[in-house]
Amino acid sequence: MAKRVVLAYSGGLDTSVAVRWLIDNMGVEVIALAADVGQGGDFEAVRARALAAGAVEALVADVRDEFARDYCVPALRANALYEGRYPLVSALSRPLIVKHLVAAARLHGADAVGHGCTGKGNDQVRFEVSTRALAPDLEVLAPVRVWGMTRADSIMYAYDHGIPITATKEKVYSIDDNLWGRAIECGEMEDPWAMPPPGVWSTTVVTETEPRDLIIGFEEGVPVAVDGERLDLVELVDRVGRTVGAYGWGRIDMVENRRVGIKSRETYECPASLALILAHSDLESVTLERDLAREKARLEPRYAELVYDGLWFSPLKQALDAFVAESQRFVTGEVRVHLEPGSARVTGRRSEHSLYDDGLATYEAADSFRHQDSAGFVRLWGLGIETWSARQGPGALNR
Numbered sequence: 001m002a003k004r005v006v007l008a009y010s011g012g013l014d015t016s017v018a019v020r021w022l023i024d025n026m027g028v029e030v031i032a033l034a035a036d037v038g039q040g041g042d043f044e045a046v047r048a049r050a051l052a053a054g055a056v057e058a059l060v061a062d063v064r065d066e067f068a069r070d071y072c073v074p075a076l077r078a079n080a081l082y083e084g085r086y087p088l089v090s091a092l093s094r095p096l097i098v099k100h101l102v103a104a105a106r107l108h109g110a111d112a113v114g115h116g117c118t119g120k121g122n123d124q125v126r127f128e129v130s131t132r133a134l135a136p137d138l139e140v141l142a143p144v145r146v147w148g149m150t151r152a153d154s155i156m157y158a159y160d161h162g163i164p165i166t167a168t169k170e171k172v173y174s175i176d177d178n179l180w181g182r183a184i185e186c187g188e189m190e191d192p193w194a195m196p197p198p199g200v201w202s203t204t205v206v207t208e209t210e211p212r213d214l215i216i217g218f219e220e221g222v223p224v225a226v227d228g229e230r231l232d233l234v235e236l237v238d239r240v241g242r243t244v245g246a247y248g249w250g251r252i253d254m255v256e257n258r259r260v261g262i263k264s265r266e267t268y269e270c271p272a273s274l275a276l277i278l279a280h281s282d283l284e285s286v287t288l289e290r291d292l293a294r295e296k297a298r299l300e301p302r303y304a305e306l307v308y309d310g311l312w313f314s315p316l317k318q319a320l321d322a323f324v325a326e327s328q329r330f331v332t333g334e335v336r337v338h339l340e341p342g343s344a345r346v347t348g349r350r351s352e353h354s355l356y357d358d359g360l361a362t363y364e365a366a367d368s369f370r371h372q373d374s375a376g377f378v379r380l381w382g383l384g385i386e387t388w389s390a391r392q393g394p395g396a397l398n399r
């Protein structure tokens with residue numbers, strides 16, 4: 001039986017109730033750990049709430065730089081979009097949070113880690129599989145999965161136990177927010193036909209109407225500059241998100257396949273990550289050799305699936321990271337993204353390592369392509385087809 005648990009703490013209703021519930025029902029000491037992954041908010045208030053709920057210690061870890069550098073950037077270099085659309089916002093933050101839960105458990109002599117995920121989602125999978133990978137000796141406590149309380153019950157529980165919360169019975173959305181984007185679930189959007197109410201959107205609302213260009217600079221697949229100004233990663237991602245979001249671009253409305261077998265209607269706002277992936281993959285179109293580009297494109301969905309499915313810390317994911325890193329050696333250059341209300345599109349790309357050869361591509365006088373080589377090449381390319389047609393008759397084509 002666990003004696004001391006480090007709980008991943010958000011400051012919301014569930015994890016606040018979880019602090020007290022773990023103490024009362026599992027007889028453990030609770031250390032609350034809140035990770036700042038760029039969600040914003042008042043972390044002093046979060047700390048105070050954890051202590052008021054009964055935690056013996058409340059820690060805040062500012063992991064924004066680490067999140068950007070070691071989680072968002074590898075995903076960006078892999079153009080990672082789950083089911084072709086979702087840039088893995090929550091899926092990326094969970095393994096990092098686990099890393100810090102485990103470190104805190106070691107530092108404070110805890111024998112368990114805990115999370116406030118339900119039994120129906122992906123996040124429990126990510127928390128627990130990551131913990132198994134990093135610290136198989138630690139127990140994992142998942143109070144929300146076992147306590148069987150509804151949202152109204154939890155609010156009553158908080159009230160009865162004097163746990164300070166800001167939740168109300170009307171607040172129906174489940175929101176997860178970080179530097180890479182924002183996920184909004186539940187409420188009326190559980191009906192996949194229902195249009196998301198305007199109030200769910202916060203980072204992708206049109207406030208700019210004047211069209212503009214945004215130039216994103218990359219070095220070896222890592223974004224380093226915006227409009228020629230070098231920025232540190234967290235600031236850069238934030239800047240891109242604000243700029244693009246102000247044009248109302250970056251929303252996703254999809255039904256996705258959860259790891260636990262449920263189809264789920266999800267809405268996301270991901271102006272920063274979607275714009276960066278758009279620009280990055282475009283830069284690859286001029287800097288990656290064809291076979292490398294195609295093999296990489298084949299592996300990208302697999303990469304996204306592994307991350308989504310909680311396998312951030314896994315041998316295949318690590319091997320794919322090595323492949324992706326090697327592929328990025330020459331992905332250096334700039335991409336111009338044109339912004340208008342409701343749209344972001346690439347209108348130009350350039351690189352000192354570009355494989356785009358003017359002499360080969362041009363139809364003008366500077367043409368350096370050896371036209372005479374094409375006749376023999378095309379003849380051999382079609383030789384098998386010619387032989388097939390001659391032997392088995394052109395009629396073989398007319399089935």
Ligand code: ARG
Binds near residue numbers: 088091122176185
């Ligand atoms: N469906 C997304 C995922 O599995 C978002 C999850 C958001 N989590 C939350 N607690 N609202 O990655």
